[in-house]
Amino acid sequence: MKVPNARPTETRSGPDLDLDRYLTAPDTSPPAMISPDRVELADAAVMAGVGVHVKGEDRSGPYILRDFHPLCLVAQSDDVELLPIAKALGKYDWLRERYYWRAVPADLDQFTARCASATEPQGYFVRVKKGAKIPFPVQACLYIAHGGIAQAVHNIVILEEGSELHLITGCATRYGVRSAAHLGISEYYVGKNAKLTSTMVHSWGPDVEVRPRSGTIVEAGGTFVSNYVSLRPARSIQSDPRTWLNGAGASAKVLTVILGSEGSIIDTGGEVYLNGEDTSAELAHRAVCTGGRIYQRGLLVGNAPCQAHVDCAGMVLDAGEDGFIRSVPGLMALHPEARMSHEASIGKIAPEQVEYLQSRGMEEREAISLIIRSFLGADIVGLGPELDARIAEITELAGHGEK
Numbered sequence: 001m002k003v004p005n006a007r008p009t010e011t012r013s014g015p016d017l018d019l020d021r022y023l024t025a026p027d028t029s030p031p032a033m034i035s036p037d038r039v040e041l042a043d044a045a046v047m048a049g050v051g052v053h054v055k056g057e058d059r060s061g062p063y064i065l066r067d068f069h070p071l072c073l074v075a076q077s078d079d080v081e082l083l084p085i086a087k088a089l090g091k092y093d094w095l096r097e098r099y100y101w102r103a104v105p106a107d108l109d110q111f112t113a114r115c116a117s118a119t120e121p122q123g124y125f126v127r128v129k130k131g132a133k134i135p136f137p138v139q140a141c142l143y144i145a146h147g148g149i150a151q152a153v154h155n156i157v158i159l160e161e162g163s164e165l166h167l168i169t170g171c172a173t174r175y176g177v178r179s180a181a182h183l184g185i186s187e188y189y190v191g192k193n194a195k196l197t198s199t200m201v202h203s204w205g206p207d208v209e210v211r212p213r214s215g216t217i218v219e220a221g222g223t224f225v226s227n228y229v230s231l232r233p234a235r236s237i238q239s240d241p242r243t244w245l246n247g248a249g250a251s252a253k254v255l256t257v258i259l260g261s262e263g264s265i266i267d268t269g270g271e272v273y274l275n276g277e278d279t280s281a282e283l284a285h286r287a288v289c290t291g292g293r294i295y296q297r298g299l300l301v302g303n304a305p306c307q308a309h310v311d312c313a314g315m316v317l318d319a320g321e322d323g324f325i326r327s328v329p330g331l332m333a334l335h336p337e338a339r340m341s342h343e344a345s346i347g348k349i350a351p352e353q354v355e356y357l358q359s360r361g362m363e364e365r366e367a368i369s370l371i372i373r374s375f376l377g378a379d380i381v382g383l384g385p386e387l388d389a390r391i392a393e394i395t396e397l398a399g400h401g402e403k
Contacts, residue, residue: 017209017236019114022150022181026068036062036072043143043174049389050170050201052141059168062139063124065153067146070122079132080165081125085154088125095125099156103187103215103244111183111211115152123153123185126167128194130160137166137199142184144173144208150181157187159194159222166197172204179207182234186214192247193221200227204234206263212239220247220276226254233264233292240269240297245279245306252281257376260292262320269297274306274338281308285327286376291320299330302338314346315375 036054039047044054053059054072063082064072075082089096106116115121124140144151159165173180182204190196204210218224224243243252252272260266272281285296298310314325329342349371357367 017111017181017211019110019150019181023148024114024150024152025119030069031066031071033070034072036064036074039064039072043145046172046174046203047141047143047170050141050172050203051168051199052139052170058136060134060136060138062141064141064143065122065124065151066143067149067151068122071143077132077134079129079163080134080138081127081129082138083125085123085125085156086120088156089121095156099158099187099189101187103189103217103242104185104213108213112185112213115154115183115185118152118154121154122151123155125155126157126165128159128163128165130191131162132160133164134166137168139168139170142169142171142182144177144180144182146174147177147179147205150183152183152185154185155187156189157196157198158189159191159196161191162193163191164195166199169198169200171200171202171210173208177208178205180205181209182211184210184212184214186212188214188216188224190216190218190222190224190250192219194219195223195225197225198227200229202228202230202234202237203232204230206235208234210234210237210239212237212241214239214241216241216243216252218243218245218247218250218252221249222247223250224252224254226252227257228255228268229257230266231257231259233259233261233266235263236265236267238267240267240271243270243272243281244275245273245281246275248276248278250276250279252283254281254283256285256296258285258287258294258296260287260289260294260323260325262291262323264292266292267295267297269299271299271301272308273301273303274308275303277304277306279304279306279308281306283308283310283329285312285314287312287314287325288372288376289314289316289323289325290318291323293323294325296325296327296344297330298328298342299332300340300342301332301334302340303334305335305337306339308338308340310340310342312342312344313375315372316346316348 312327
């Protein structure tokens with residue numbers, strides 16, 4: 001397997017994160033594992049808001065990590081192996097030798113180093129067997145139930161040749177939790193002619209600091225689709241996922257949907273390295289600003305004959321005192337047959353659009369909601385109700401300002 005060079009290409013924006021402020025290891029014994037139907041109703045409601053249905057018949061799983069310990073784990077198919085990462089590392093020597101810290105280097109930065117130093121890593125391991133096509137999404141929830149902690153997780157997802165999976169990961173804090181930190185390491189390995197759709201939805205407290213680090217390696221004919229959605233932002237999010245299309249005909253489609261509200265600093269990127277012949281990539285960012293600072297970055301690197309496009313678009317509903325959107329799409333062609341393009345746009349809701357929809361019988365709030373929904377373009381399978389509910393809240397902000 002080709003080990004990628006995943007060093008940062010630039011300094012990211014956002015406040016420094018002092019992990020010493022937080023409890024970074026459990027100070028209690030692990031609780032007994034429970035079945036999904038015993039999850040507290042209030043917690044289940046929060047999880048449903050990020051796409052994780054503890055009682056859903058349209059899901060496989062779930063795996064739930066609460067603070068530092070697994071709370072639930074249910075695997076509903078013989079074709080999918082779902083384990084806590086610590087147990088998987090103990091079960092398979094090859095996991096550590098071939099995959100662990102290969103797509104994301106352990107010494108990438110202070111956050112990966114902190115996760116790598118954990119005595120017993122937390123997170124999930126998913127393996128889909130060769131040729132298996134899983135009909136319902138596997139779901140995982142990384143849940144913070146108590147303030148003042150730094151939750152560090154390391155997830156590994158492996159799709160063997162010809163397999164298909166939709167993975168929904170919900171990251172959230174319990175109602176009332178304001179301050180915490182979340183460090184998330186995710187490594188995805190997509191085998192030959194396999195297809196992985198990864199949907200990650202975040203819903204955080206107002207003073208939560210979030211530092212996800214992810215890497216994906218796609219082999220020949222493989223497809224990687226990533227949907228990253230954060231419509232209830234933390235105090236700061238700093239993310240720059242990297243994808244390597246190493247095999248001929250590999251493809252990636254990466255969509256990032258972000259809301260920045262008053263006081264938040266959000267820096268989302270995305271780099272795709274097109275290393276194999278006839279690879280293709282689409283990198284799209286959609287941001288809505290109601291007062292926060294948003295940095296949109298995207299970089300495509302063409303190392304072989306390929307086609308790729310990056311699109312950064314923003315909508316400013318209310319900039320507040322110091323809110324803004326900065327869009328920086330980028331291209332780097334290292335092969336004469338690399339065909340790549342980019343575009344960036346920032347705007348607002350045009351009054352004439354609202355007036356037109358009102359003339360067709362819509363209320364103002366309904367019209368604004370439809371315009372925002374159309375702009376986000378977030379038609380993500382399995383998340384319709386969750387996205388619609390949050391878009392309704394954003395519409396309130398657009399009409400009345402941040403509460």
